Amino acid sequence: MQINDYKTIYNMVAASFVPLTIMIVVDNLNRYGELLDLDTFNSYFSRTDKTFICWWLLAFINYSVVPLVYFVVKA
Numbered sequence: 001m002q003i004n005d006y007k008t009i010y011n012m013v014a015a016s017f018v019p020l021t022i023m024i025v026v027d028n029l030n031r032y033g034e035l036l037d038l039d040t041f042n043s044y045f046s047r048t049d050k051t052f053i054c055w056w057l058l059a060f061i062n063y064s065v066v067p068l069v070y071f072v073v074k075a
Contacts, residue, residue, distance in 0.1 A: 012062040
């Protein structure tokens with residue numbers, strides 16, 4: 001199996017951060033009635049280990065598209 005365009009897959013990973021960012025903003029609007037301030041942003045990303053795990057999970061989900069498409073096309 002050969003993948004010619006890794007940039008597209010990377011863009012899928014980067015695009016998955018858009019809904020994540022929207023959810024953070026909506027959550028802050030619901031809780032405090034304001035957009036993100038620096039303290040709230042800092043509290044969301046203060047747990048580096050959880051942020052790192054979430055990023056890897058998003059990347060894994062997006063990169064799993066490649067083998068899935070490969071098996072579907074071969075079937």
